[in-house]
Amino acid sequence: MLNIKVEKQILEGAVSKAVKAVNPRTIMPILEGMKVEVKNNTLTLVGSDKDISITSKVKEEIIVSEEGGIVVPAKEFASIVKSLPNGEVHIEVKDETKISIKAGKSNFNLNGMSVNEFPKISLGDATDSFKIEAGILANTIKKTAFAVSKMETRPVLQGVNFQNNNEELVAIATDSHRLSKVKPGVQVSFEDNFTIPAKSLKEIPSLFKKGEVTVSKAKNNIIIEGEDTVVMLRTMTDNYPDITRLIPNNDSTIVKINRTSFIESLERARILAKDDKIVTFIVSDENKGIFDTIQLKQKSTEVGVSVEDLVVNEITGEEISISFNVDYVIEALKAIDGDEVVISFGGTLQPFTILDTDTQNELQLILPVRTY
C-alpha cells in the first residue's frame, strides 16, 4: 500500500493545484475527495467537479517505498499539507481507507475512501491539438473572460468561445451588451468552434505559469496539458451565436486618447453616476471644424453632477453625444495593454469599438445606452 516520502513544499505545490477543482458543494461525497495515487514512481493527485478536473504530478522528487492509492478529504488534506513544517513528509496508506501523514512531530490520521470509487475521467479521442505559451493563454483568458454574461438565462454566454479563423485562434466573449475579441497569434487547425465556462477558465492562469501547454479537443472536453499538470474542461453543448455581423466598421467619429488617463477620468465620472452607472461622452464642435468640448458627465442626481474636460490626442469626424455603462468601458480599457486607444463611434445609438492603437488583434465593443 502507498508509502512515500516527499518534501513538504513540492507536495504543497501539487496539492494546491488539484484542490482548486474540488467544489465542496456536491451531493457526491467522493468528489469532496482528492485522488492520491502512486504508480510508476509518479505521485498523481486528482481533484474534480462536473466542469473541471485537475491532475498534478510529482515525478522525480519522491521516494517511493510502495505504490498504491486512496481518496482523501480534499480540503482538509490541502490545509494539513500547507500547515506542515518544511522538510520531509511521510505519507502512508494503512488499509484501503486510512492514511497517515507525518512531518516533524505532527501525525495526522485521515479517513479516506477506496481509490476504486473515484470516478474515471474519460478523455475521449482528442482529435485536434495546438500549442500555446502559458502566458499567452492566461492573457487571452484575462482579456475575454470578464465580458461573459453573469446571467443564467443564456448559459452559452457564460462561456468564452474559441474559433479557428483562417487557421488562427480567436477568443470571444459577450454578454450581449459588450463584446471582447482577441486573436493571440496562435496557429490552430481544429474544425468546430468550442465554448468553455469562464468560471473554469479563470483557474487556468494559476495552474500554468510558464512554458508551453498543449490544448487538445475531444468530443465534449478540452484537455490542457503542461509539464506537471493536466486540466480537463467541459465544453458547453449549446451553439455559440455568430457575432461577426455585430462588429461594425465605424468611422463617423474617431477619438485617440491616453488609456490610463481616460480610465482615471471615467472613475471620477463614475462616483456620481449612481446605480445605473451611466455616463455621457460629448464631443461638440461649435466653431465648425475645431472640437472645442470633449467632456464626460452624468445626469444630475440628488447628490450632484460632475463634468470633466478630456484631453484627447486626436479627433476626426462628427459631433457626438453618447451614453454608456461606465463600468463596461473601464473594464474594456483595463483589458487593453497599450498606452493609447482608438475609440470609433458610428452614431449615438450604434455600438462603438475600442482598440489598442498599435495592434489590430484585440477589439472591445460596447453598446450605448439610450437615455431619453
Next chain:
Amino acid sequence: MLNIKVEKQILEGAVSKAVKAVNPRTIMPILEGMKVEVKNNTLTLVGSDKDISITSKVKEEIIVSEEGGIVVPAKEFASIVKSLPNGEVHIEVKDETKISIKAGKSNFNLNGMSVNEFPKISLGDATDSFKIEAGILANTIKKTAFAVSKMETRPVLQGVNFQNNNEELVAIATDSHRLSKVKPGVQVSFEDNFTIPAKSLKEIPSLFKKGEVTVSKAKNNIIIEGEDTVVMLRTMTDNYPDITRLIPNNDSTIVKINRTSFIESLERARILAKDDKIVTFIVSDENKGIFDTIQLKQKSTEVGVSVEDLVVNEITGEEISISFNVDYVIEALKAIDGDEVVISFGGTLQPFTILDTDTQNELQLILPVRTY
C-alpha cells in the same frame, strides 16, 4: 462663502479620517454628511455617528479666500477627493447648499445641506485627562479589543474597560469565556472606570499614528486629541463587572513554550477540530517526574484525528489534560509580543493564564471546555 485652495493629498488625508465616523445606515440624513468648515484660517472636517465623532483639521496648508461652511454627502465627497489628480483643489460654496470642487479639468458640483443643520457635539466638562503615546494606545487596543463579546446579550461586554489601578492605566476585555488585561505603563488620575465600545476603538490606531495624544474624560464621553485630529467616543452606561476575583493564581502545572511554534502547532490541530474548535492539551508523566508526553490532539471525527508532540522549554507541576477552544488560545498568543510564554494551569476545569515570560504587564486568561 467658503472658498479655499488646498493640495489634493493634504485634503485627502483629512477627509479620509473624518469619513471613518460616517455610517451610511442612519435614519438622519444629516449624519450621512460631513461638515466642512473654514474658520480662523483652519479647515475643519467632521464626521459623526451616535458612537463616534471624528474631527480633522488642516491649518497652515490652505489658502483661504473666504471663510464659511457646508455639510456635504460624506461618502461621495471622500470618493471624489480620492479620485482627483494630484495638485491644487479649489473648493467653493456657491450658496448655502451647493459646493463646487475643481481640480485639473474636473469639476464636481454637489448638493449639500446648511452647516447649521449639523448636530452640535457636546464635549461636556472634561474633568480628568492623561497623555499616552499613539503607538502605545494602538497596542493596548490591539491586545484587548479582540477579546470583547460578539453577543448583544450583555452590551457592556462589547466594550473595553479602562481602569485606574493605583494611578496606572489598565485595559480589560472579556466575553466571559476569555479575558485580556493590559497595563501599558501610563500614569492616570481619573476616578471612575469607563468602557468604550470595541467597534469605535478599532478606528483609533489608523487615526493617530505617531506622537502623543491626550485622553480626556467627560461625563458620557472620552475625547482623544492629537495634533490634527480629535475623536469623541461615547462611553457605555452599564457598569463593567468586577473581574479581579476571576484571575487565578495557578501553579499546579506551569509550561514555558515558544510562542510562534505553539501557534503553528495549534493551527495544525485546528484543521481537524471541526466546528467546535476544541483541542486537548495533554501533559503526562508516566515515568514519575519525567514528562514524557506533551501533546495536542482533538476528538476523532469522521474525517480523522491529528496528534502532535509539543516541544516545550520547561514544565513543572502535575499531569494535566485540558480542552479549550483553539481559536481563543491562538488569538491570545497573537496578542502577545515576546518569544516565549508561560502557561499556568490550575486543573482541568480551572481557567488558565498565558503571560509573556518577560513581562507581567499583560495577561490572557482562558476558560477550558468540559469535554465529557
